[in-house]
Structure formats: structure tokens, C-alpha cells
Amino acid sequence: MTRPDAQSRKPVMMTVDDDPAVSRAVARDLRRHYGEDHRIVRAESGPEALETLKQLKLRGEAVATLIADYRMPQMTGIEFLEQAMDLYPAARRVLLTAYADTHAAIDAINVVDLDHYLLKPWDPPEEKLYPVVDALLEAWRAAPQHAIPHxxxxxxxxxxxxxxxxxxxxxxxxxxxxxxxxxxxxxxxxxxxxxxxxxxxxxxxxxxxxxxxxxxxxLADKLGLASTPSQEFYDLIVIGGGPAGLAAAVYGASEGLRTVLIERTATGGQAGQSSRIENYLGFPDGVSGGQLAERARRQAEKFGAELITARAATALEINGSKRTIRFADGGSIDAHAVILATGVAYRNLEADGCHELTGCGVYYGAAVSVASDCKDEEVYVVGGANSAGQAAMYLSREANSVTIVVRGPSLEASMSYYLIQQIEQNPKITVRTCTEVRRATGDGHLEKLTLVNNRTGDTEEVTCARMFIFIGAAPRTEWLDGVLARDAHGFILTGPDLRNVCGWTLDRPPHHLETSVPGVFATGDVRSESAKRVAAAVGEGSMAVMLVHRYLAES
The missing domain is CATH 3.40.30.10 (Glutaredoxin)
Incomplete structure (x- = not known):
């Protein structure tokens, strides 16, 4: 993800003195000379100053200098600076002392690695204060502790x-x-x-x-993602924010339907986790799944679609012409029509130890956030489809080696030709065919895998820091059990596939993407016999909106 421009924040110069008059005088002198480029913050006790520093640290602000008076009740200047070092070790530390306390200042050089001590008073500041602080700021800028405002x-x-x-x-x-x-x-x-x-x-x-x-x-509520629909009734509810769902939201909103998209985790679906999609029309140099999802999300919002995140649909109810979606938290929304684009999940790898180590070296899919941690590691990718090949190519940028494990004799049956060529030309990637993972082991995180050759029965234990799994496709349709017709694997039946399936109530035949319930459509990977390609999902999402219009005109 591209790092956004950091918000311009002035570095902080903090002064701590229990005498309000002295505190104001110090802040006044500093502000007069440094106020244009720095923010002057003052406190009248050590505990107050530490609490302020904690807030500055949490907000990601930089602190350039700490100027503290030696004689303060509750906490001396030395005690304050010693604790402040834990929060801002790079900030330059100055102790204000009277002539009689110079011995304490000298001791503080060893205790808190003091940068300077200043005798009070320092009139005129142009001679006795500013030259000292100028030198300290120059040293801080040369080796700053960078602020993290995000x-x-x-x-x-x-x-x-x-x-x-x-x-x-x-x-x-x-x-x-x-x-x-x-x-x-x-x-x-x-x-x-x-x-x-x-x-x-x-x-x-x-x-x-x-x-x-x-x-x-x-997280969604606190970080600005919409998690609550603004209305109770819509023309169209789209469930799932993958390519099919995003396309449906774009076309639904752009054609005047009051449209809301509900996504349980993040828009993009499995495609959104792809490091590079190179066979999508219009992107000859390829595009990452995250970039494609972000553009589609902005496009949907531009046309007025609502995008709701971190809400899980748990039930579909039919109430006359009204279609009701219920959520896990007890809430619900209604609409004239529903498009189901919930996609699929990777199937669990049935190998000993995998369940216990999931998230601790064993991952389903390959999120960029984790892939970036693979530098110099031995990494395994399980699966032979395009998603596995794309992940292997991406992981090979940082990993020491990447091994693709497939049950079949080759990649040709399940992976695109262009990806197979790239893998063959990548010296970091090895393909092990006719191989399965039997066991994953490690103390608190993945360390080793036991592999078995499914032709010879031979086993081998290998070192592995992370394993990324891309096997099979399990539709997320359990919540629709008893409501919609599904095939033997749980995929939703639509259109012509509904022949000889009980439950259709209208005289007309179901539309091409329509489910066994009129006004409810299914698109993308969750639909039975779908193409399982990004371009196909986008096409189905846009086609479904056309069929929604047809359904509404008939109702």
C-alpha cells in the first residue's frame, strides 16, 4: 500500500517548571525564537509533562527538546528526564539549575545522558539560551526520531x-x-x-x-469505515464486495437504484488479495487486486452506492415483495431485490497441526501485509491455480525460496500458461508435483512441514517459516440453507440450472442469474458452474443489475 503524505506537524519543544512565572518566561523566550517552526508545550510538574508526552507519542508527534527544572516537588527534573527517555529517547535533554545545583547537573549527565545544563537566569537569551538550543536542535535534526502520525x-x-x-x-x-x-x-x-x-x-x-x-x-467504526446502513429500505442490496459485488454496486447506483453493498471483511474478495492480475482486460502491465478493488470502490461511491464494512449477513427472508437481510448483530435491512456475490473461501488443509498454527505461519491466501514479512525465509505455497502462482511470484521478491506444492502431475490443468512460464523462469521458485502436506509442526509458530509423495508414499521433513494455502473453493452459503436451491457442493443454482428444482413459483422461467427465489440473484464464484475468473465475475455483476431492472419492471 502506498504510504500517504505525512501530515505536516511542527516538532515539539517541551518545558517543565513548577514555578508558573518561570514556566511562562521559558515558553515565551522559546516561542519568540522558535515558534515559527516548532510547537512550544509547557507543563508545571513532572507527572503532568509525562502524561502529555504519552499523548504526543500515541498521536505520532515528534519531540525535539525537553527542558526541565531540577528542583520540582513530586518529581525532580532528573527523574522526569529519566522517564521521558523511555518515550522519546532521541529528544535532546536540558536541565535548568541554579548555581548551587551544578553538582546535580553534572551527576545527571551520567544518569540521563544529559545533553546540556543551563544556569538560571540566562539573560540575555540571545547569548545564553538560543546558541545552546540551536546546537541541540541541529543535532536532533541530524538524527531525528521520525514521527509516526498514522x-x-x-x-x-x-x-x-x-x-x-x-x-x-x-x-x-x-x-x-x-x-x-x-x-x-x-x-x-x-x-x-x-x-x-x-x-x-x-x-x-x-x-x-x-x-x-x-x-x-x-476498527471500522473508529477508523472511519461505514458499518451501519443509512436507510432501512433500498432498491438493491448487494451482499459481498468482490469483483462481482463491486460491479453490481457500480452499475446499480449509476442506473439510479438505491444501492447498498454489505461486506463482512473488505472489498476486493479473493481477487483483492492478488499481488498482480496480468490477464484482466485493459491492464497490459497488470494490476494488483488491491488497486483494482480500490478503484472499483471509489467508482461505486462516486455514483452514490453505500458501502458497509464489517457486517455479516446471517439470514435472507422473503416477505411478499420485500427481501430482508438480517445481520449477526440482530439488525436488518429490506429491499426490492438482492444480489448475492459472497464468493468462496479457501478450503481447510486437512493436515496435522495446520489448524493450531493458522495465523502463526500458516495462512489461507496471501495478504500483502504478511507477505512483506517473508524476507530471507523458506516459504511454501500449496495449490496449483492462478492465485497460487501469483502469490508465489510475489513472495519470491523477498523470500529466500518459494516451493509450490501440488497434488497433480503438473500445473497445466489449473494454471494459466503465462503464469507457468513466469514460474519456470524464476530461479527462486521450485514446483513439487504429486506432493501433499501431511503435517505442520513448530513451537508457537510454523517451523517444519512433512511432505508425502502421493505416487511413491515417500515422506520428507522440510524447513518452512510460512505456508500459504490456496486449495479448493468453499461457497459461503450455509446461511442460505433452506431458502435457496444449491448444488451438492453448496454453490447457488441459477437460471437454466433450476430446471427440475422445486420451489419456483412464477409462470415465467427464472432469469439467467436469478435464484430459486424471484428477485434474488447470484453472481461470481458463489454461483454454480461460474467461470471463476475476475473478468467473468465483473461481467456477471453488471448483467445482474440489468436483470434486476427487468424483474422490477415485471413486479
Missing amino acids: TKVIGHRWSARSWQVRDFLARNGLYYTWFMADEPAGEQLLQAAGEDGRRLPIVITEQGDPLIEPTDAQ
Whole structure:
């Protein structure tokens, strides 16, 4: 994801003195000389100053200098500077002292790595204050501690929930910076948030608000994603934000239908996780799934479609001409018509240890947020379809090696020719055919795989830091059981495939993408016998809107 331009924020210069008159005088002198390029913040006690520093840290602001008086009740200047070092170790530290306290200032050089001590009074400041501070600011700028004004995520490298949070933010186009809780920068943020690292992950918003172990819905609400429909009744409800659903939202809204799209995680679907799609019409140089999803999302919103994130549909009800969608949280919305574009999920790999290590080195799909952590690692990709090949090519940029594991004798039956050629020409990628994963093992995270040759029965244990799984396609249609006709694998039957299926009530035959319930349509991968290609899904999404218009005209 492209890093957005950092908000221009002036570096902070903080002064701490318990004497209000002296505090104002120090701030006045600093503001007069440095106020144009710096923000002067003053506090009248050490605890007050530390609390302010924590807020600045959470908001991602830079602190250039800390100027503290030595003699203060509650907390001396040395004690303050010692604790402030944990939050802003790069800030330049200055102690204000009277002549009689110079010995304390000298001791502080060793205790808090003091940069300078200033004797009070310093009149005139042009001679006794500004030259000292100028030198300190120059040193700070030469080796600054960069501010992080964006959303920050603190977690463990091998935490399943930390991975899920990063994936949610990345797939929704929300820029963030990742910190590991056991590294100095992460520890500083934990201290600023008042946490000890036992409750992770922690997400800190740009405004400095810490979210402890947040749910997807909490993240959506706090970070500006719409999670609640604005109306109770629409012309068209689209369930699922993959290519088919986004196309339906674009065409529905652009043709005047009051349209809302409901997505449980992030727009883009499985295609949105593809590192590069090279066979999509109109993009000769290829396009990442994330870029394609972001453009489609903006396009849908431009035409007036509502996009609702982090809401899961759990039931479809038919009430006369009204179609009702119920959510997991008990809410519901109604519409004249519904388009189901819920896509598919990768099937679970039935190998010992995989379930326990999911999110801790074992992943379904290949989110860019995790793929970037694969530098110099031994990585395995399980599956032989295009999604697996695209992931292998992307992972090979950073990983030490990438091994594709497929059950069949070759890739030709399931992968596009252009991808097979790229894989063959990539020296970092190896393909192991007629091979399956039997076991995944590791202490808290994936470390080894046991592979078996399905022709000879031979087994081999290999070192593996991460495994990305792309096998099969399981439709997300359990919530439609008993409402819509589905095939033996759970895919939704539509149009001509509904022949000889009970439940159709109208004299006319069902439209091409119409389900066994009139006014409810299915598009993309969730539909039985669909093409399972991005271009086909987009075409079906746009075609479904045309059929919705036809249905509404007949009703």
C-alpha cells in the first residue's frame, strides 16, 4: 500500500517548571525564537509533562527538546528526564539549575545522558539560551526520531489476531505502521498507552486513541469505515464486495437504484488479495487486486452506492415483495431485490497441526501485509491455480525460496500458461508435483512441514517459516440453507440450472442469474458452474443489475 503524505506537524519543544512565572518566561523566550517552526508545550510538574508526552507519542508527534527544572516537588527534573527517555529517547535533554545545583547537573549527565545544563537566569537569551538550543536542535535534526502520525498496530509476530487486524486494515486501504511488542519502538508505544503487552494487538488511531484487542467492527467504526446502513429500505442490496459485488454496486447506483453493498471483511474478495492480475482486460502491465478493488470502490461511491464494512449477513427472508437481510448483530435491512456475490473461501488443509498454527505461519491466501514479512525465509505455497502462482511470484521478491506444492502431475490443468512460464523462469521458485502436506509442526509458530509423495508414499521433513494455502473453493452459503436451491457442493443454482428444482413459483422461467427465489440473484464464484475468473465475475455483476431492472419492471 502506498504510504500517504505525512501530515505536516511542527516538532515539539517541551518545558517543565513548577514555578508558573518561570514556566511562562521559558515558553515565551522559546516561542519568540522558535515558534515559527516548532510547537512550544509547557507543563508545571513532572507527572503532568509525562502524561502529555504519552499523548504526543500515541498521536505520532515528534519531540525535539525537553527542558526541565531540577528542583520540582513530586518529581525532580532528573527523574522526569529519566522517564521521558523511555518515550522519546532521541529528544535532546536540558536541565535548568541554579548555581548551587551544578553538582546535580553534572551527576545527571551520567544518569540521563544529559545533553546540556543551563544556569538560571540566562539573560540575555540571545547569548545564553538560543546558541545552546540551536546546537541541540541541529543535532536532533541530524538524527531525528521520525514521527509516526498514522495508525499504529502493536502485536506479536506470530499472533493470529495480530495478523487478522493487519489484514483487515490493509485490505480496507487503511495505512498503518506495524510494531512488534518486544522491540524498543513497540515497548515505547505500549508504555504510552499504559499497557504491559499482555493484551494484544493494540491499534492506536491517528488521534492517539488506543484500541485494545479490537474487533473488526470496532476498527471500522473508529477508523472511519461505514458499518451501519443509512436507510432501512433500498432498491438493491448487494451482499459481498468482490469483483462481482463491486460491479453490481457500480452499475446499480449509476442506473439510479438505491444501492447498498454489505461486506463482512473488505472489498476486493479473493481477487483483492492478488499481488498482480496480468490477464484482466485493459491492464497490459497488470494490476494488483488491491488497486483494482480500490478503484472499483471509489467508482461505486462516486455514483452514490453505500458501502458497509464489517457486517455479516446471517439470514435472507422473503416477505411478499420485500427481501430482508438480517445481520449477526440482530439488525436488518429490506429491499426490492438482492444480489448475492459472497464468493468462496479457501478450503481447510486437512493436515496435522495446520489448524493450531493458522495465523502463526500458516495462512489461507496471501495478504500483502504478511507477505512483506517473508524476507530471507523458506516459504511454501500449496495449490496449483492462478492465485497460487501469483502469490508465489510475489513472495519470491523477498523470500529466500518459494516451493509450490501440488497434488497433480503438473500445473497445466489449473494454471494459466503465462503464469507457468513466469514460474519456470524464476530461479527462486521450485514446483513439487504429486506432493501433499501431511503435517505442520513448530513451537508457537510454523517451523517444519512433512511432505508425502502421493505416487511413491515417500515422506520428507522440510524447513518452512510460512505456508500459504490456496486449495479448493468453499461457497459461503450455509446461511442460505433452506431458502435457496444449491448444488451438492453448496454453490447457488441459477437460471437454466433450476430446471427440475422445486420451489419456483412464477409462470415465467427464472432469469439467467436469478435464484430459486424471484428477485434474488447470484453472481461470481458463489454461483454454480461460474467461470471463476475476475473478468467473468465483473461481467456477471453488471448483467445482474440489468436483470434486476427487468424483474422490477415485471413486479
